[in-house]
Amino acid sequence: MEYHIEKIRYRNGVIEIRYPIHKILFRGRSRYQDILVVESIFGKMLILDGVLQLTTYDEEIYHKALVSPTFKKGFKKILILGGGDGGAAYQLSLIDPDLDIDVVDIDPMVTEVVKKYIPEVYRDVFSLENINLINRDAFEYVREYNGKYDMVLGDLTDYRYEDQIGSDVNILYSIDYLNDVKRILNSDGVVTYHVGGVILDRENVIKIYNIFREVFKYVRIYGVYIPSFLDIWCYISGSDNPIKIGGEPIIYDVSQLLGL
């Protein structure tokens, strides 16, 4: 049996989680990263640079929790940083099919691979007229953009422990970058990033929370259990207006997860 292994630094050790792989559907390397699609016990898995990104089993939980709790009625124009798999844009289109959505993902190969091998997540969402895929570096895009968005969503690969000095990803979690993001945000707008597991990425989550607090007047953190990540996944929202977190808490309603 082949496994996909997640190694997670936690306190003074490393937990390993071994997911059995039933079949490899795609393995390749883009200009930016290793891309792997496998069949496993949570359905299909997309794995980038060895780190699990999404599964067909529960990507809806993940993406809904990213886009909906801080969405405000009246929002029109949304920017998604990352999100080239289409899942976040799709969930937004369910909230309001007329939203103007820009998805800025550096790696077109992720989109191609998801389109071909995980169409149940891709859902052909970028063929819609008001959902635009822009293959650019999210850092440069925000720096050069002169308009305004109502909402900015960080659907990026995780902040990386090991690259403290400045990986291409980590810069998108910096105070400077978030100030740049704030510059292109309407005054009642909100920025929401997914930031990792409450337990398994604890230090990173706290670090990013504190970065948000440096940039925004109001910061909220919320979470939802993502089965395939085996953790309560955290989302951090920043705004200069008070943030209301919508949606129902589900920890006391596991009956839904069990189909009872």
Added chain:
Amino acid sequence: MEYHIEKIRYRNGVIEIRYPIHKILFRGRSRYQDILVVESIFGKMLILDGVLQLTTYDEEIYHKALVSPTFKKGFKKILILGGGDGGAAYQLSLIDPDLDIDVVDIDPMVTEVVKKYIPEVYRDVFSLENINLINRDAFEYVREYNGKYDMVLGDLTDYRYEDQIGSDVNILYSIDYLNDVKRILNSDGVVTYHVGGVILDRENVIKIYNIFREVFKYVRIYGVYIPSFLDIWCYISGSDNPIKIGGEPIIYDVSQLLGL
């Protein structure tokens, strides 16, 4: 590096979780089971027959979630099935120090080992006059008991997949046994069992839920995230009166878990 490995059947495969072990504190075999106490990243771990039972890192979350959400004001006399580590009895004593608590655990060696190696969980609770440890088979104890309890808590080792025909543990999850438990329950009383992870023990949880529904007029299921189990742990309550689940949902309050 040595690991404690949890192998969890899930859908059509097995997930392995590998917890690094820093030090073995105790390893032995009682008449009933293998007992292991180790130092790991979640503090000390108690492992019975190769299955993680509790960690010092989060046993309070587990035990509080077992004893408090279905506790009703006015309850006086409580029976704990299993619970020889003292953790559940201790959490009950915090709710009301005058409760009359009987803990029926078959294996005195578990208590001895926890007393010596995990005193921060044991807390010398059985030296209190109104908390009684009874080293007997919980099956026989309930069958032969003639009094009444206000609350019965199942703090047992998990139902076992592989022993479909009748392991010593599985019988305590049977319709016949729960009818016996109901016989010694006051009419407004409640039975609450911990039953496993919402994801990782899904089939068992549903099975036990359905067993409770055969026995009790009202059945509720609730859950709480237990970090060291990497899952939302489920608790099932049965009663012939409507059950109110107390306590606060915590899924939207991860800030507490993060110490923010």
